[in-house]
Amino acid sequence: MQKRKRFLIGGLVIIGALSYIMYGGMQEAMVYFKMPSELKAEESSSRDKFLRMGGMVVKGSLQADVKNLTYRFELSDGTASFPVFFKGIPPDLFSEGKGAVVEGRIGKDGVFQATMIMAKHAEEYSPHADGKEGYPKSFVPAQESAKK
Numbered sequence: 001m002q003k004r005k006r007f008l009i010g011g012l013v014i015i016g017a018l019s020y021i022m023y024g025g026m027q028e029a030m031v032y033f034k035m036p037s038e039l040k041a042e043e044s045s046s047r048d049k050f051l052r053m054g055g056m057v058v059k060g061s062l063q064a065d066v067k068n069l070t071y072r073f074e075l076s077d078g079t080a081s082f083p084v085f086f087k088g089i090p091p092d093l094f095s096e097g098k099g100a101v102v103e104g105r106i107g108k109d110g111v112f113q114a115t116m117i118m119a120k121h122a123e124e125y126s127p128h129a130d131g132k133e134g135y136p137k138s139f140v141p142a143q144e145s146a147k148k
Contacts, residue, residue, distance in 0.1 A: 035053070046106055055082075086102065086117055091118065102116065
């Protein structure tokens, strides 16, 4: 009976420790998504949190220093805009007037310090209108080779 009781207590301690580690890991891994207007309203309470912010890159706001790989721009949701600083290589689809999601923290200067940029793109495919030779007419390779 004594051995069984120790085994049960040891099992409960291990399960409790694993639960605590998993809970702490999930809290650390959670990333909140905010729009620029939401972030402006909650800026002071969001300073220490790792966040994602999404919106459109404001036309005329993109300042790229390609030599130092730094980019400054503003993201807007139509209501408010938020300044962003990014150091690194942005995705190919990233440009002014396009949608983007940035991940990072708000700096002490009130600028969003992005560690990653994810460019949004259209979800639909449209083939070339001019019908040039060499471009596939379908996505199924077996159909393409059977037509030739």
